[in-house]
Amino acid sequence: MTKGGSDLKKEGAFYRKKLLLSMIIPGIFVFMMWLVKLIEILFETDFSRFGIYPLTARGLPGILFSPFIHADFTHLFSNTVPLFFLSLALFYFYSEVAVGVFIWTYFLTGLLVWIGGREAWHIGASGVVYGLASFLFFSGIIRRYLRLIALSLLIVFLYGSMVWGLFPGVYKNVSWESHMLGFFSGVVLAVLYRNQGPQKPVYEWMEEEPGDYEEEFIDENEKKMEGENGGQGEWEKERK
Numbered sequence: 001m002t003k004g005g006s007d008l009k010k011e012g013a014f015y016r017k018k019l020l021l022s023m024i025i026p027g028i029f030v031f032m033m034w035l036v037k038l039i040e041i042l043f044e045t046d047f048s049r050f051g052i053y054p055l056t057a058r059g060l061p062g063i064l065f066s067p068f069i070h071a072d073f074t075h076l077f078s079n080t081v082p083l084f085f086l087s088l089a090l091f092y093f094y095s096e097v098a099v100g101v102f103i104w105t106y107f108l109t110g111l112l113v114w115i116g117g118r119e120a121w122h123i124g125a126s127g128v129v130y131g132l133a134s135f136l137f138f139s140g141i142i143r144r145y146l147r148l149i150a151l152s153l154l155i156v157f158l159y160g161s162m163v164w165g166l167f168p169g170v171y172k173n174v175s176w177e178s179h180m181l182g183f184f185s186g187v188v189l190a191v192l193y194r195n196q197g198p199q200k201p202v203y204e205w206m207e208e209e210p211g212d213y214e215e216e217f218i219d220e221n222e223k224k225m226e227g228e229n230g231g232q233g234e235w236e237k238e239r240k
Contacts, residue, residue: 033070036069051122066124086155094139100193104185108185113175131183133186
């Protein structure tokens with residue numbers, strides 16, 4: 001096998017390993033969401049009381065527990081796919097800051113909902129989903145890194161319709177506050193983390209100083225002129 005082929009094989013193995021590692025936390029999180037719903041069904045119970053109820057002491061634990069609690073399987077499935085994909089994208093493309101961004105998105109969104117939400121039980125992982133989508137979109141734009149901008153455009157293509165969930169009254173029985181405040185959290189974190197993690201590459205080109213070209217050009221011309229003058233002098237001597 002050639003050296004180039006060996007390097008490509010190693011590079012491919014590295015990216016496959018990175019992809020698998022990026023799936024661990026999203027996979028665990030999604031597994032916990034489904035496990036909670038299965039426990040509810042098996043034991044015929046309802047964990048909605050562990051959601052967020054704004055500005056009450058009983059609603060505080062929901063900041064931690066609410067993303068794992070869903071009303072039904074439709075609600076659960078609608079959050080499973082985007083949460084897994086967006087979390088995977090975060091841990092793959094922003095591996096250096098992914099854990100911090102994920103944790104801050106999780107708790108900041110929950111805290112803001114507890115402060116500013118309606119008087120109702122707020123459950124589900126949609127706030128985290130909006131936070132991750134917002135971070136991935138704005139972070140790519142802010143960093144002006146082509147690969148991350150491409151990811152931002154992919155987020156718009158896949159989840160652009162999520163914008164309607166930011167407005168009250170568009171969907172029934174949906175916590176639009178979680179969507180809006182999760183989106184806001186993602187914007188804030190994109191700004192705060194703008195100088196951490198992957199950055200736009202800076203290419204350094206080896207450049208000679210302008211004066212070097214000028215000196216070389218002058219030296220060559222002087223040599224040519226000296227050669228011409230010397231040849232002319234010899235010709236004049238022969239004529240004499």
